[in-house]
Amino acid sequence: MGGIGVALIGCGGIGKVHAEGLRRSPYAELKVACDLVEARARSFVEKFGFERFSSNYEEVLKADDVELVIIAVPPKYHAKMTIEALEAGKHVLCEKPMATNLKDAKEMLAKARKAGLKLCIDYQNRFLPSHERLKQIVDSGDLGDLIQVRARVAYPIMEVLPPDAPMRTWLFNPAIAGGGVLMDIGTHWTDLVRWLIRREYESVYALLGHFDVRIPEDVEDTAVLLCRMEGDLQAVVDVSWAVKKSLWLIEVYGSEGTAMANLPGGLLVYHKEQDDWRSIKVPEGEEPHAKLIRLFLKSIVEDSEPPVTGEDGYKSLEAVMAAYQSAKLKREISLPLDL
Ligand SMILES: NC(=O)c1ccc[n+]([C@@H]2O[C@H](COP(=O)([O-])OP(=O)(O)OC[C@H]3O[C@@H](n4cnc5c(N)ncnc54)[C@H](O)[C@@H]3O)[C@@H](O)[C@H]2O)c1
Incomplete structure (x- = not known):
């Protein structure tokens, strides 16, 4: 079985922790590191072994070799990026809080359900x-x-x-x-x-x-x-x-x-x-982030429930x-x- 192609959007503080977790996961293939600040994305290629970098997340969402997108940008952008990623046919691991309002959060849940794709929220403290x-x-x-x-x-x-x-x-x-x-x-x-x-x-x-x-x-x-x-x-x-x-x-x-x-x-x-x-x-x-990422990737491979669901994100x-x-x-x- 091949690994799951992953793109990371947001190469800031928590992006580093995700990249570390991905590097250690047996299921992950690190495809694209993306950040508005190009130098940050580029440094993730060198530091963590991503195949390439980008400063344009919309382009990243079009990539055929990406199956999972991790969204690690500030909260205001979570809902828009998650919805666009789901529309592009990608599974999503979204940072907390999943959105800055409940209407957006509900739309994220509906979109994931309709697309039959997995949405996980990064409440790693459970682990x-x-x-x-x-x-x-x-x-x-x-x-x-x-x-x-x-x-x-x-x-x-x-x-x-x-x-x-x-x-x-x-x-x-x-x-x-x-x-x-x-x-x-x-x-x-x-x-x-x-x-x-x-x-x-x-x-x-x-x-x-x-x-x-x-x-x-x-x-x-x-x-x-x-x-x-x-x-x-x-x-x-x-x-x-x-x-x-x-x-x-x-x-x-x-x-x-x-x-x-x-x-x-x-x-x-x-x-x-x-x-x-x-x-x-x-x-x-x-x-704990590495564990959550590992369990989420496993849930994609096995088509089972994510370790923290979108519904969990909504309730909190x-x-x-x-x-x-x-x-x-x-x-x-x-x-x-x-x-
Ligand atoms: N789960 C946790 O314990 C935990 C811990 C820290 C942060 N977070 C969450 O992670 C998210 C990011 O936090 P952070 O501390 O990494 O912030 P940060 O400011 O360190 O990093 C955010 C990065 O996103 C990039 N970015 C912003 N808009 C972008 C866009 N349109 N396209 C590509 N890149 C873009 C910025 O350039 C920056 O590098 C927040 O939602 C925060 O709440 C979660």
């Missing part, structure tokens, strides 16, 4: 070894009846992002990014919550804030979401760019015990029969959109949202 292990614990039933999940990310963006990072040109512009920290990181976390406990969002109440004077005021840098999940479960999603120390923490509370994953590798579990917390060291494992975006509505109207918002 972090500590998250996979946390999910095993939740699925095992050891925690008893689930009560609540709290998912929090503190990410001091102004300290972490290098001054020359291309991302700085668009990340704080809501017309391109679609929002602030909630759109950028919050969608990861709204995805993780529903994946972890297999429950959908029923309603969201949100507070948004702006605390770091270095971040443009057009975007929120801090958000807290109180979510009612199916089966009367509760979730708290809490993300911030303004805080001073990175923290990635997911806590799951049940009637019999508690489990929490604290990135990068730590996992703490408590069961009511135990005296104290049990610490589990989770081995590093496969890089919908929770975030409900949060923006809630903050604006200062009330709880029920899902699904009317478009």
Whole structure:
């Protein structure tokens, strides 16, 4: 069996991570690296072994040797490029958030369905070894009846992002990014919550804030979401760019015990029969983007469901959109949202 011809559109920060993942995948043939900045695309030929480069994505979509397109450009362009790629007969791995509004996201789903092509969204945090292990614990039933999940990310963006990072040109512009920290990181976390406990969002109440004077005021840098999940479960999603120390923490509370994953590798579990917390060291494992790419390529070869579906992408975006509505109207918002 030959490999799958892949084109990567967007050779910036996350494009590099995708290229690394592709290079390691047994199913991928690296055909075209594409970026508006031609020098970036050209450098991917040398660094990662793509066959050729381009600065024109429309041309790339016409190539016969490309079966899968990875879209790693800023959010505003995701929907248009995905739809055009699907129309050109390509499978698509699209970066998160899949779109900056739900109407576009719905159109992406419809287009993929109609074309019989696969659409996957890059929520790779599901494949972090500590998250996979946390999910095993939740699925095992050891925690008893689930009560609540709290998912929090503190990410001091102004300290972490290098001054020359291309991302700085668009990340704080809501017309391109679609929002602030909630759109950028919050969608990861709204995805993780529903994946972890297999429950959908029923309603969201949100507070948004702006605390770091270095971040443009057009975007929120801090958000807290109180979510009612199916089966009367509760979730708290809490993300911030303004805080001073990175923290990635997911806590799951049940009637019999508690489990929490604290990135990068730590996992703490408590069961009511135990005296104290049990610490589990989770081995590093496969890089999560590489794993998602490997599983997506496998799903194309085997014609099975992608590891993260377009519908998954829609649901996490919908929770975030409900949060923006809630903050604006200062009330709880029920899902699904009317478009
Ligand atoms: N899954 C994750 O954890 C994760 C992490 C970081 C970024 N992202 C997402 O990936 C996307 C890109 O982020 P990034 O950090 O790589 O941004 P970036 O600014 O570093 O890179 C984006 C690249 O896209 C190129 N580009 C823009 N318009 C283009 C066009 N029309 N044709 C070809 N190239 C074009 C730019 O020149 C740039 O090189 C965003 O949607 C972001 O949210 C996801």
